[in-house]
Amino acid sequence: xxxxxxxxxxxxxxxxxxxxxxxxxxxxxxxxxxxxxxxxxxxxxxxxxxxxxxxxxxxxxxxxxxxxxxxxxxxxxxxxxxxxxxxxxxxxxxxxxxxxxxxxxxxxxxxxxxxxxxxxxxxxxxxxxxxxxxxxxxxxxxxxxxxxxxxxxxxxxxxxxxxxxxxxxxxxxxxxxxxxxxxxxxxxxxxxxxxxxxxxxxxxxxxxxxxxxxxxxxxxxxxxxxxxxxxxx
Numbered sequence: 090x091x092x093x094x095x096x097x098x099x100x101x102x103x104x105x106x107x108x109x110x111x112x113x114x115x116x117x118x119x120x121x122x123x124x125x126x127x128x129x130x131x132x133x134x135x136x137x138x139x140x141x142x143x144x145x146x147x148x149x150x151x152x153x154x155x156x157x158x159x160x161x162x163x164x165x166x167x168x169x170x171x172x173x174x175x176x177x178x179x180x181x182x183x184x185x186x187x188x189x190x191x192x193x194x195x196x197x198x199x200x201x202x203x204x205x206x207x208x209x210x211x212x213x214x215x216x217x218x219x220x221x222x223x224x225x226x227x228x229x230x231x232x233x234x235x236x237x238x239x240x241x242x243x244x245x246x247x248x249x250x251x252x253x254x255x256x257x258x259x260x261x262x263x264x265x266x267x268x269x270x271x272x273x274x275x276x277x278x279x280x281x282x283x284x285x286x287x288x289x290x291x292x293x294x295x296x297x298x299x300x301x302x303x304x305x306x307x308x309x310x311x312x313x314x315x316x317x318x319x320x321x322x
Contacts, residue, residue, distance in 0.1 A: 092282045092313045093321055094304070095126040095243070095267070096296055097172055097220065099159075099288045100133035101152040104141060107159070109288040112301045117166060119305045124315040128172035128220050128243070129159070131205040136179045141291060146175055150208035160214055168317045169211070170218035170243065174201050177222065184223035187230045188253050195233035218243060218318050224250035228257035235261055241319050243267070243283070265321045271300055276307040281321045 094116070098105045117123055134146035149155055159169055177183040190198060206215050217240040221230070224245035231254060234242060241263040244250065251258070258264050269276055269284040272293060276284065284304070286296035 090278060090280060090282055090311055090313055091316050091321055092284070092308070092311070093124055093126060093316055093318055095128060095170075095220075095283060095285050095318065097128045097285065097287050097289075098133070098176070099127045099129050101147045101149060101155040102133055102135070102141075102143065104291060105133070105287075105289040107155065107288075108290075109286075109296050110158075110162075112296050112298050115298075116301055116305055120308060120313075120315065122315050123166060124168070124317045124320075125166060126168050126170055126218075126243075126318050127159075127162075128170050129215075130173040130176040130222065131171070131202050131209075132174050134175040134177065134179055135183045136177065137181070137183050146179075148205055149211075150205050156209045156211060159211060168216055168218075169214050170216050170220065170318065171202055171206075171239075172220050173222040174198050174205075185225060187221040188223075188225040188227055190227050190230045190233075192229040192233050195227070195230035196237060198230075199233065199237040199239070216319075217241070220244070225253040226250075227253060228255045231257040231261055241265060241322065243318055263319070263322055265318055270294060271303070276304065278311065283318065283321055 132146040132148040135141045173186045175186055177186055206212055219239045220243035243265050246266040267283040267285045268279045287294045
């Protein structure tokens, strides 16, 4: 079984941060060849939920400690991928950023993402792999992603997300669909397996110490070839 572990929403937010990497440490200790994909929204901005909302977008180029941490991660264990600009629609939704975009709006959004990555000095760290926030993405945004130079999309097989693609994912080319989303989807064996967690501490899918321990126990019973996202194609 090819296996990738990915973590969404790794940001400078105090409750959705690189602290999740502490819970990765036992996984890495147990499986030194593990591969972990981090999905980073470059200007994370939660606006609708009290206690989590921030007054301004958290643009990673304004957080040098965050950027230094990302750069310092061993490339043999971690890869860094794109996960939107704000992640949401400010004032309306904390998700859905790419669900309703026109082609030009999506191109502009990818340009904004690229500019922040450049300003952060992480151009050589981010891979041209993109997961839309909450997995939802308009057909025009999918087309724009390809034209902008996104090499691989990391998407959802669930109907609530697939319906937004309107079959445009079928023609994109390189698409990886996640397979497990604990605890919502149980850990299960697939020939090509992407297991998705979150860095958001308020999310049931947060890679907590308990979920990390469960993952270690489960992997220990499998025959696994660890890989990064694009090796699942």
